[in-house]
Amino acid sequence: MEITTQTKYALVTGATGGLGKAFIVALAERGYALLLTGRSEEKLLALQTELKGRYPQTQTRIYPADLADGESRTRMTDRITQEGLRLSLLVNAAGADIQKGLTEYTQEKIAFQCRVNFEAAVSLCRFAIENKAEKLEIVNISSVSGIYPMPYFAIYSAAKGALTSFSQSLRAEMRGKGVSVTAVLPGAMPTRDDIKEQIKGQGLWGKLAAKSPEAVAVASLKAVRKNKRKVIVGFWNKVMRIATCWLPTSWRLRFIAKRWSKISKDAF
Numbered sequence: 500m501e502i503t504t505q506t507k508y509a510l511v512t513g514a515t516g517g518l519g520k521a522f523i524v525a526l527a528e529r530g531y532a533l534l535l536t537g538r539s540e541e542k543l544l545a546l547q548t549e550l551k552g553r554y555p556q557t558q559t560r561i562y563p564a565d566l567a568d569g570e571s572r573t574r575m576t577d578r579i580t581q582e583g584l585r586l587s588l589l590v591n592a593a594g595a596d597i598q599k600g601l602t603e604y605t606q607e608k609i610a611f612q613c614r615v616n617f618e619a620a621v622s623l624c625r626f627a628i629e630n631k632a633e634k635l636e637i638v639n640i641s642s643v644s645g646i647y648p649m650p651y652f653a654i655y656s657a658a659k660g661a662l663t664s665f666s667q668s669l670r671a672e673m674r675g676k677g678v679s680v681t682a683v684l685p686g687a688m689p690t691r692d693d694i695k696e697q698i699k700g701q702g703l704w705g706k707l708a709a710k711s712p713e714a715v716a717v718a719s720l721k722a723v724r725k726n727k728r729k730v731i732v733g734f735w736n737k738v739m740r741i742a743t744c745w746l747p748t749s750w751r752l753r754f755i756a757k758r759w760s761k762i763s764k765d766a767f
């Protein structure tokens with residue numbers, strides 16, 4: 500890959516996932532050089548090969564790394580620094596959505612969930628600011644699940660809430676410094692089979708509120724270009740937010756606990 504100051508480099512975490520891939524396609528179409536990361540080298544190589552076929556002009560590099568592991572993350576960021584790449588865009592799309600009660604967790608899974616969804620994103624923001632091109636855009640993929648506390652989805656919900664909060668603070672800290680930061684709060688996206696099943700199970704609401712990862716990626720890039728503070732993606736997700744903010748918290752917690760106690764799902 501030829502390194503030039505004109506090339507716009509985008510680092511995308513969760514590149515091998517449904518939303519990550521939608522970002523990659525959108526960014527390839529916009530002429531970015533892509534730095535792709537995920538845990539599996541095999542999946543990253545397959546993605547790189549697919550991109551070469553679809554977008555032969557697009558430069559790609561792969562950085563296999565486990566974001567829950569500080570040392571693995573440092574190896575990745577050290578490599579990017581050594582390669583002298585300056586970032587124009589960071590998309591923190593990696594995420595892990597474990598759904599179960601706290602007593603079902605091991606200590607390792609608690610750390611994993613917090614690190615992937617929050618700590619890694621914060622750490623990469625710090626890295627990207629230090630290694631930025633003239634201008635840097637940061638898209639932090641949070642979730643509508645982080646708006647309210649969610650029993651039985653508590654750690655994910657809290658981590659996403661923290662990421663939304665952090666993104667807004669960082670945006671204010673970066674004012675006038677050539678860095679835009681946007682927290683994106685998608686509702687359901689049919690990326691994996693288990694999520695598709697969950698959306699189906701929600702009936703009409705699922706149909707109305709779900710957005711394709713492609714639509715979310717495009718909306719996110721538009722929002723960060725305008726330096727929006729926070730975006731809830733999708734009309735019905737915005738309506739739901741407004742309609743439910745009036746409810747007493749105790750009602751909301753009871754309703755969510757009843758619904759979500761029936762779901763148990765691990766992440767790997």
Ligand SMILES: NC(=O)c1ccc[n+]([C@@H]2O[C@H](COP(=O)([O-])OP(=O)(O)OC[C@H]3O[C@@H](n4cnc5c(N)ncnc54)[C@H](OP(=O)(O)O)[C@@H]3O)[C@@H](O)[C@H]2O)c1
Binds near residue numbers: 517537
């Ligand atoms: N889908 C939805 O309904 C929905 C709704 C709201 C918000 N979100 C958020 O949107 C983002 C993308 O979701 P998605 O549905 O596209 O998820 P996905 O298809 O499950 O992809 C998750 C991505 O995160 C990566 N990842 C997970 N753990 C990692 C780790 N320890 N180190 C490095 N990479 C790791 C995975 O890569 P490897 O497995 O290859 O390592 C994969 O690329 C997530 O942040 C999610 O929380 C999703």
